[in-house]
Amino acid sequence: MKKVYVSLVLVAVLCAGGMAVVEHSHGFSDHAREPKGSGRSVGGNNPWNEGQAPEDWWGTIKHMHGHVGPWNVLGWRIGQAALREFDTTWGRHELDIICYIPMSTPYSCIADGLVIGTGNSLGRLDIRLAEAMSKDLINIVACRKDGTGPILIFRPNPEYLRRIEKPLLEELEKLSRQCIALKEHELFDIERVEPDRTTKP
Numbered sequence: 001m002k003k004v005y006v007s008l009v010l011v012a013v014l015c016a017g018g019m020a021v022v023e024h025s026h027g028f029s030d031h032a033r034e035p036k037g038s039g040r041s042v043g044g045n046n047p048w049n050e051g052q053a054p055e056d057w058w059g060t061i062k063h064m065h066g067h068v069g070p071w072n073v074l075g076w077r078i079g080q081a082a083l084r085e086f087d088t089t090w091g092r093h094e095l096d097i098i099c100y101i102p103m104s105t106p107y108s109c110i111a112d113g114l115v116i117g118t119g120n121s122l123g124r125l126d127i128r129l130a131e132a133m134s135k136d137l138i139n140i141v142a143c144r145k146d147g148t149g150p151i152l153i154f155r156p157n158p159e160y161l162r163r164i165e166k167p168l169l170e171e172l173e174k175l176s177r178q179c180i181a182l183k184e185h186e187l188f189d190i191e192r193v194e195p196d197r198t199t200k201p
Contacts, residue, residue, distance in 0.1 A: 042093075042145070043088075043092050043093040043094030043095070043126075043145050043146075044092055044093075044094060045092065048093075049091055049092050049093050050091075051090075051091035051119055052090075052091065053089075053090035053091060053119065054116065057076060057116055057117070060116050061073070061076065061112065061113065061116050064112055064115070064116065065109065065112045067172060068172065068173065068176045069106065069109055069164075069167065069172045069175070069176055070164040070167060070172070070175040070176050070178070070179045071106045071107065071109035071110050071113065071164060072109045072110065072112045072113035072116075073113060073176045073179040073180060074110055074113060074156065074160075074164075074179055074187060074188075075099075075109070075110035075111060075112065075113020075114040075115075075116075075117060075140075076113040076114070076116055076117035077113075077117070077179065077180075077184070077187055077188075078110075078113070078114065078117065078140050078154045078156075078187075078188060079097075079113065079114045079115075079116070079117020079118040079120075080117050080118075081154065081184060081188075081190065082095060082097065082117075082118060082140075082142045082152065082154070083095075083117075083118060085152055085190065086142070086144060086149065086152075088144075090118065090119040091118075091119030092119070093119070093120060093121075093124060093126050093145075094144060094145055094146070095118065095120060095126065095142050095143065095144060095145065096126055096128075096142065096143055096144075096145055097114060097118065097120055097126060097127045097128070097140060097141070097142045098127075098128050098129075098130055098140070098141045098142075099111050099114060099127065099128070099129050099130070099140050100130050100131075100132040100137060100138060100139050100140070100141070101129065101130075101131070101132055101138050102131065102132055102133070102134065102135055102138070103129070103131050106164070106165070106166075106167070107135060107138060108129070110138075110140075111127065111129060114127055114140065115127060126145070135161065135165070136158065138155075138156055138161065139153050139154060139155045139156070140153070140154040141153050141154075142154070143195075150192045150193055150194050150195070151192075151193040151194075151195055152190055152191070152192060152193075153190070153191040153193065154188050154189075154190055155188055155189045155190075155191065156187065156188045157186060157187055157188060157189070160182075160186065160187055160188075163175075164179075
């Protein structure tokens with residue numbers, strides 16, 4: 001429990017703008033970055049963010065990941081929910097997302113779904129992986145890069161995760177289609193945390 005608390009504190013610090021990641025990532029000029037010292041590339045509509053959402057997200061997951069399975073579809077669903085909740089759109093890179101998972105498959109497959117679902121990128125450091133010591137601690141944390149708004153914690157439904165934990169190869173498409181069809185609340189809960197921005201680390 002102490003480890004989980006420390007992780008959430010670190011997320012709150014990061015989302016409040018208190019952690020520099022890489023000062024000169026992408027070689028962005030000052031007009032294309034957040035304020036000096038933030039270290040994160042700016043989101044929004046600018047020349048660094050010209051990507052387009054895939055018309056065929058299913059095919060894109062298959063191309064990128066090698067197959068479509070319930071874990072990456074779950075990541076896609078969470079990514080789409082994050083865009084909606086923060087009122088942003090695909091590929092604008094306005095969010096920081098941290099994926100807390102055990103460092104093994106199939107859990108890690110969720111990250112590729114998040115990439116396709118949001119347009120965020122592991123290479124741009126606006127999706128990052130952090131190790132959860134148990135599958136019961138899987139969660140995805142998201143906030144706006146500009147520090148406004150809440151921190152959202154997406155907690156997958158434990159019962160649903162048990163159903164997809166060890167899928168057989170012949171079950172992948174069926175389980176993936178079920179993940180698309182299920183209502184959001186059957187897949188995950190969303191917790192809103194208002195960070196304390198009155199103090200600086």
